[in-house]
Amino acid sequence: MFKNVYNWIDERLDVTPIWRDVADHEVPEHVNPAHHFSAFVYCFGGLTFFITVIQILSGMFLTMYYVPDIINAYASVEYLQSSVAFGQIVRGMHHWGASLVIVMMFLHTMRVFFTGSYKAPREMNWVVGMLIFFVMLGLGLTGYLLPWDNKAYFATKVTLEIANSVPVMGPVLKELMQGGTIVGAETLTRFFALHVFFLPAVLLSLLVGHFIMIRRQGISGPL
């Protein structure tokens, strides 16, 4: 049944080469943990992506209950945590995953650094990786404010003070980020928009570039 459906579509759209090209490729022996267990260090990039997918999914579901409004944000988070079935789990995935994605990304960066995989011809992919790193930090920063509790509020105040200390641009940058003269209603909506639309869009396009470059250039050789 499933095969018939697949064949029917494949005859018309020729999809087999598309997924073959994405999924069907050799993994060299030196990066396969089945051959050398120490090769598990090559899994960190994939794990980062795996957690990123979890973040996107759990985040999509969180927005079904969350409201980015200074009066209701905290109440909506508390409601989805305490009254919605599995709310604690879904928010927990997003909360802990946010830290884990940074950890995995850091380990991945370390692996790339110590295996020298950033060297020619892969320099551009290192740069794109760094951009992904900053976008991830941006996602962490903007997501941190959204529960609108005391910790979120004051952490954001301090972060905006850091932005404020940038030479020349500082004060404008801070006011642009906080959407006014105080951390308030407009800061929350701004951070929400950045967190769920702008930064994920940037992140996904950078990831596409990252992955295309890996396929073009292949995995770097053994040490």
Next chain:
Amino acid sequence: MSSHNDQQDIWPEQPPSRKEMSRRQFLTYTLGGATAFMGAGTILPMVRFVVDPILHKKGAGDFIKVAEISKITEEPQEFTFELKQKDGWYDSTATLTAWIRKDAKGDIYALSPICKHLGCTVGWNNDKAHPDEYHCPCHGARYTKLGKNLEVAPKPLDQYKTKFDNGWVLLGDIVPNTVASEEA
């Protein structure tokens, strides 16, 4: 083949007599201009939309009755007061804090407790190792009685604009410190 080469050789000596715009160039300019116009028409409203908050005029704040002059001592005291503020579509009241004291000459000034390092809240005399100083619990910034920065913080504590009326101290906008420099 040779005739083609000949043409290439004589080309510089016979420039085209007319300097009119070619049909292709005209189309390129027209299409480019139309694309730029449509692109700008799409992007500009969004840019103006996103920078709107920083272009709002900031009116000077009102002065608010905070403390009775007779209660001000040489030891800094903490006073809280409420300020009406517009936060987007919300009208709210912010609770602000000021540390007010008078110096030996009797001049009254009010310091803002917002640390000039990274914006935490400082307290007076709250660090046993450094008595009679303002101390920030976040990163250990310290200030003198006049708000002069001793450690960590790059600038002295800000001051509130002050007014005196009918025995009351009124506080206004937060401005850079002017008293700390008096300290030798």
